Amino acid sequence: MFYSLFTTGSVSYTYVANKIVDALVGLVPGMDARAIAASIAYKLKVIARSTDGFSWTDLGGIIVDLARFIADLVPDAKFSKIVGILWDLAQLL
Numbered sequence: 001m002f003y004s005l006f007t008t009g010s011v012s013y014t015y016v017a018n019k020i021v022d023a024l025v026g027l028v029p030g031m032d033a034r035a036i037a038a039s040i041a042y043k044l045k046v047i048a049r050s051t052d053g054f055s056w057t058d059l060g061g062i063i064v065d066l067a068r069f070i071a072d073l074v075p076d077a078k079f080s081k082i083v084g085i086l087w088d089l090a091q092l093l
Helices: 002-007 013-024 033-050 056-073 079-090
Strands: none
Touching (some): 033 056
């Protein structure tokens, strides 16, 4: 999915952001899903526009940034749940 976003644009930023937020909804009580999805979509758009084409290094960096974001957002969640979410999101590639 990230590959399609960065190479062909056939997947929207909003779709990718919503998939990420959908994975997080159960872990963060009182989470404003729309605001977080909009923030993630904006960040993905900025990253896509700042690169000079697709590279696997950029994609790896995005996944690491998402991992940090998720770990910061849900610090009280069990580590296994965070790893499960990251694994599911990585499968979107």
